[in-house]
Amino acid sequence: MTDARKPFLRLDNGEELPIKPRGYQLMSRPMLNRGTAFTHEERTALGLTGLLPPGSNTLEMQVRRVYAQYQSQGDDLSKNVFLTQMRDRNEVLFYRLLSEHLEEMLPIVYTPTIGQAIELYSDWYSRPRGVYLSIDRPEEMEDSLSNYGLDADEVDLVVVTDSEGILGIGDQGVGGIAITTGKLAVYTAAAGIHPRRSIPIVLDVGTDNLRLLNNDNYLGERHARVRGERYDEFIDRFVQVVSRMFPGALLHWEDFAADNAHRILAKYRGEHCTFNDDIQGTAAVVLAAALAGVQRIGSRMADQRIVVYGAGSAGVGIAEAMRDVMVSEGLSREEANRRFWCLGSRGLITQGMGSRVRDFQEPYARPDDEVIGWASTGNRIGLLDVVQRVQPTILIGTSAQAGAFTQEVVTEMAKHTARPIIMPLSNPTPRAEAKPVDIVSWTDGRALIATGSPFAPVRHGDVVHYIAQANNALVFPGLGLGVSVSKASRVSDRMIEASARAVADMAQDREPGAPLLPSVDQLRTVSAAVALAVCKAAAKEDLARVELTDPVQQVFAQMWQPTYAKIVL
Structure with a gap:
C-alpha cells in the first residue's frame, strides 16, 4: 500500500511536510526548488523529468558555481540584483552562499x-x-x-x-x-x-x-x-x-x-x-564597543564624559543605553544624564531652546547657566566648544556630517585623555565624521575606534590597528533569536543591555591594535551568544513564556541551517 503523504520533506526536527506542487510550479517555489540538485529519482517523482539538464549537482557544487557568477558582476548594485534574483529562485542556495561569505556579502545585501x-x-x-x-x-x-x-x-x-x-x-x-x-x-x-x-x-x-x-x-x-x-x-x-x-x-x-x-x-x-x-539595536552595538573600550582602559561607564554629535533617534538611543549602564553602576538617573552632552543641528542642546528640543532629547538638555560663555562665535555652541569645555572621554558621531570630527576637535580631545574612545558612526562611508586613518594619526595611535561603515586596517608605526565596525548585525539577529527561543512577552532594557555585554565579551583581545568588536565573519557565533544572553535576561525578569531547561541546546536547535532537507519518496 502506497503512502499517500509521499513525497514529503523530512526536516531535521523530524517534522514531515508533504510536497504538493509539481513540475515548473514546484521550481517557482524558492524554498522547495533546488534546481540541479534534484536527483534523477526525485525528478521522476516530482514531475521534473526533462525540465532540467541531466547532470545533478550537490549543494556545495552549486555554491561554487554561483559564487563565481557573483564575482563576475561588474559592480555592487549588479551583485545585489544577482543575489536578489537567486533568492527568488532558490532560498537554500542563497542563504548557503551568503552564510559562507557573510563578511563579503553583508554590505551587498x-x-x-x-x-x-x-x-x-x-x-x-x-x-x-x-x-x-x-x-x-x-x-x-x-x-x-x-x-x-x-x-x-x-x-x-x-x-x-x-x-x-x-x-x-x-x-x-x-x-x-x-x-x-x-x-x-x-x-x-x-x-x-x-x-x-x-x-x-x-x-x-x-x-x-x-x-x-x-x-x-x-x-x-x-x-x-x-x-x-x-x-x-x-x-x-x-x-x-x-x-x-x-x-x-x-x-x-x-x-x-x-x-x-x-x-x-x-x-x-x-x-x-x-x-x-x-534606536535600540544601534544603541546596543555602540554600547558594546564602549564597554569593550572602557574595560580595556580599566575604567567603568559611570566615570565617562560622553559627547554625542547628532542627537537624533540613534544618538539619543545610544545615550539612553549608556545611561542605564551608569545607573546599574550606582549613579542616579539624573546624575547619569549629566554625563552626556548632546548636539543637534543648532549646536549643544540646552534648556533655553524650549520647543526646539524634541521630547526624547529633553533629559540631556544642559542648563543655560552652565554653558554661559561656551560659544566661541555667535550664540551657537559647536562641537569644538563642547570638547574644549567638557574634555570628553568618549566622542560619538551620528550626524551624517562628513568630516565633522576635525583634526582640531580630535587633538583637543586627545590632550585630556590617554585613550580617547572615538566613534564616527554615520553611514554610508562618505558621511563618516572622520576617517580612522586620520584619527589614528592625530592621536598618535592612542584612540580606540569604532565606525559605522567598514574600514581597512591602519598601520601606525609598528602597530596595525583593526577598526571595529559597530554594525547592528552584531546585535539584532541574536536578539530576535533570543526572543524567539524564550517567547519573551516584551523586549526589556535589561535584554538590550545583555545583548551588548555579550558582544563586548567576545572582544577580549588586548593586543595593541585589536578591534573593540568581533568581526562580521563571526556573526553566527556572536548571534548565538547574544541569543543565550537575551534568553537568560528574559527568564530573570519573568518575561520568558517557555521554560528554559537547556538554553544552550534550545538556542542551537532553533538556528535554521541552509541545507536541503531530505526528500522521502
Whole structure:
C-alpha cells in the first residue's frame, strides 16, 4: 500500500511536510526548488523529468558555481540584483552562499548597497516579496496579512517600515519594502531565523519624495505623506492586528523618522513584544564597543564624559543605553544624564531652546547657566566648544556630517585623555565624521575606534590597528533569536543591555591594535551568544513564556541551517 503523504520533506526536527506542487510550479517555489540538485529519482517523482539538464549537482557544487557568477558582476548594485534574483529562485542556495561569505556579502545585501536598490525599486521592479499595507485601504489589512499564507503559530518575526528614514537617504515610499527584506536576510544568515517564519512589511502612507511622485513608474500611493491623527490611527490598527494574528512574533520597527520612531516605541513597548533597531539595536552595538573600550582602559561607564554629535533617534538611543549602564553602576538617573552632552543641528542642546528640543532629547538638555560663555562665535555652541569645555572621554558621531570630527576637535580631545574612545558612526562611508586613518594619526595611535561603515586596517608605526565596525548585525539577529527561543512577552532594557555585554565579551583581545568588536565573519557565533544572553535576561525578569531547561541546546536547535532537507519518496 502506497503512502499517500509521499513525497514529503523530512526536516531535521523530524517534522514531515508533504510536497504538493509539481513540475515548473514546484521550481517557482524558492524554498522547495533546488534546481540541479534534484536527483534523477526525485525528478521522476516530482514531475521534473526533462525540465532540467541531466547532470545533478550537490549543494556545495552549486555554491561554487554561483559564487563565481557573483564575482563576475561588474559592480555592487549588479551583485545585489544577482543575489536578489537567486533568492527568488532558490532560498537554500542563497542563504548557503551568503552564510559562507557573510563578511563579503553583508554590505551587498544590506547597507550600504541596498540603499541604491531601494532608490531604484519602482524602476527595477521584478518580483514582489513581503506585504504592502496602504493607509488608503486600512480595511484590507487583515486580508493582506492572511494572504501571506502563515498561521498564528508560524511567525516569529515581523519587520516593518514606513520608509521615511531609510539609511540616510530619507523618504523612499513603497521602495522601503526592500529594507525589510534585506534585514530579514541578515536575521536568517546570521542567526538562523527561518526564512518562512518571518514577514517583511511596508506601511505605505504616501511619500514627500517629489522625485518618486513625478516618476511614472512609481508603484506606491501617489500623494504626500500622511501625518497626524490619521497616521497614528493606522499605526495603532497595525499593531493591534499583528498582535492578534501573530501573538508570538517580535515586531521590529525599521527606518522610521526620529520623532515617530521614539513615539511609537515608547507607546507600545510596555505592552507588546516590540523593538526598534535604529534606536535600540544601534544603541546596543555602540554600547558594546564602549564597554569593550572602557574595560580595556580599566575604567567603568559611570566615570565617562560622553559627547554625542547628532542627537537624533540613534544618538539619543545610544545615550539612553549608556545611561542605564551608569545607573546599574550606582549613579542616579539624573546624575547619569549629566554625563552626556548632546548636539543637534543648532549646536549643544540646552534648556533655553524650549520647543526646539524634541521630547526624547529633553533629559540631556544642559542648563543655560552652565554653558554661559561656551560659544566661541555667535550664540551657537559647536562641537569644538563642547570638547574644549567638557574634555570628553568618549566622542560619538551620528550626524551624517562628513568630516565633522576635525583634526582640531580630535587633538583637543586627545590632550585630556590617554585613550580617547572615538566613534564616527554615520553611514554610508562618505558621511563618516572622520576617517580612522586620520584619527589614528592625530592621536598618535592612542584612540580606540569604532565606525559605522567598514574600514581597512591602519598601520601606525609598528602597530596595525583593526577598526571595529559597530554594525547592528552584531546585535539584532541574536536578539530576535533570543526572543524567539524564550517567547519573551516584551523586549526589556535589561535584554538590550545583555545583548551588548555579550558582544563586548567576545572582544577580549588586548593586543595593541585589536578591534573593540568581533568581526562580521563571526556573526553566527556572536548571534548565538547574544541569543543565550537575551534568553537568560528574559527568564530573570519573568518575561520568558517557555521554560528554559537547556538554553544552550534550545538556542542551537532553533538556528535554521541552509541545507536541503531530505526528500522521502
